Amino acid sequence: MRQDHRQAGQGESPVQPQTKKPRRTAALRLRVTQEERRSIVAAADAAGMGICSFARVTVLRAVGQVPVDPPARRQMPTEAQRSLGTFLGQLGRIGNNANQVARKLxxxxxxxxxxxxxxxxxxxxxxQAVLDELGEGGCQ
Structure with missing residues (x-):
């Protein structure tokens, strides 16, 4: 096992061991009506969380516990990010076609x-689709 022999105060601090997060191995199952589910989904979306994370955090707080690591707020992709994902997918397919041609050649x-x-x-x-999305028009 490699050890760090640097002294504190000589440039960098000593390497700290990482603490392990507790593993979540127990599961709860919950039945709700469709209306209750819609309300939960709306509240989870408003909090920027998925349904399960929202339920875990809400229940733990209700019983007086602080969640160990509340999830980061989920950010929905912007329209530009969704378009970029579509373009990258198309580019990947085109690259695959070009690779097959190169292999044949x-x-x-x-x-x-x-x-x-x-x-x-x-x-x-x-x-052209990329230029249109960027608002630069262009010509074919």
Whole structure:
């Protein structure tokens, strides 16, 4: 096992051992009506938490305990972030197609020109979609 021989006060502080979080191994099951569920979901969303995290934190506080590590507030992706995710997915598919073409070419096989044209068209379409999303227009 490696030990840190640096002295405190000589540049960096000694390495502190990490404390383990208690593992949550016990489960509770709860039945509610559809109306109650909608209310719980709305309250969880308002608190920026998922349903289970919201329920755990709420119940622990109700019995006088402080949750060990309350979850961080969940941030919903912006429209731009959702669009970027779509574009990245499309780019990944195009990259996969291009990789298959490159593999064929490297192995000495011929590639149909229509496949190359499809990849080129997909890239143009994606480029235009990105420019439109950014509000820069562009031309095809």
């Amino acid at each position: 490297n192995s000495g096989l011929a590639v149909e020109q229509s496949i190359l044209a499809d990849i080129r068209d997909e890239l143009r379409h994606l480029r």
